[in-house]
Amino acid sequence: MIKTDILIIGAGPTGLFAVFEAGLLKLRCHLIDALVQPGGQCTEIYPKKPIYDIPGFPEILAGELVNNLMEQCKQFEPGFTLGERAESIEKQADGSFVVTTNLGTAHHAKVVAIAGGLGSFEPRKPLIDRIEFYESKGVSYAIKDPEIYRNKKVVISGGGDSALDWSIFLANVASEVTLIHRRNEFRGALDSVEKVQRLKQDGLINLITPAEVIGLEGKDQLEAVMVQKEGEGARLLLTDAFIPLFGLTPKLGPIADWGLEIEKNAIKVDNALDYQTNIPAIFAIGDVNTYPGKMKLILCGFHEATLMCQSAYKIIHPNKKSIFKYTTVSGVDGFDGTRKEAPKSVVKSID
């Protein structure tokens, strides 16, 4: 069981800044995120895009902002459970919570802060008849262990980096790799596009464009996919596996069933005070919450995280008083023993 003071669900900018603010109050944080890297949308969707409305940064790339936030909070030693989705929450007799992920990792904390953005990122599933039936029977939306495709026939569809990269990788593992995309153009890194081109010429990747998988066949297990190439009739292609890689889309997911008040696909909070939800000691901060006048901006998430930490402190230490301090005056003492402080001014007399 992982134990912490504030359990943060979502490791995007708001969650990461909450670690820093909590650390100033000597509270420890642990973060859960469905993605395998911290940063949320900023790293998953637009790491190379600039943001212009972070106070004090006339322009900063989303990926760079996440790196800075990681650097800013690192002395407070946040824990991470990455690649797992928070699934269930159980209130304990003493008022604390146990949050368990889809992989069964359990976390214990007195305060839970949901900083889940638009939800956890899940693969976009193509609209193919009976595709659910074939899930884990040959159809998967992500590749966890490429070895299971050794000497198998694999069909991948999609036109982005993951479709290209996995086609390249599996060309040396699977007995046959077919890449199917709706256009002739791919939008992955140029280097990957060129590699696929070479593998196609060497006969190691079977490229079908512009085309689409429109049907799945097989009695108990996937046996073939129906491929429709533009301007041609549909034809059956024998395969052991079909891996559609159409990117990820955020879904509020299991959090929606935690008994929290939901409005407009977001969690209602008390914005007059501390962004607490209808369940005491569960907070919602950043894009995942809603209140009158809500704006889904990173800078608003930072503010919400800061106020949340003040209330979290009172819940965790009911008998202590938190004292408001400026970092410039009192410095920053990390849990790792480091200390940051303003340099002392030099006093020297002039003769």
Place this chain on the structure above:
Amino acid sequence: MLDITIHITDREGVVHEVQAPTDMAMNLMEVVKGFELAPEGTIGICGGMAMCASCQCYIESDHQLPQQSEDELAMLSEAFFVKPNSRLGCQILISEELDGLKLTLAPEE
């Protein structure tokens, strides 16, 4: 500055006639969001970067629209329910030339 009229059929098939300002640098996705013609969280998920297809719509009048960027074409190539008249609303800036535009929102993925 001038407002233009846009006819938007929502995902339930209800037709809305809305007045959209041309001087606010708004795009079609933001107009749909602004008039709450699709529930929050089901449109404009990526914020308007042509990186999701939640604002896909079918253009049903023959207005001259801004050309599709490479990003929009790539996204639409991976979107679902795509038709020849599909566009991403976030990539269409509201301008006086679009007065009378007719469109239908594509289904939610």
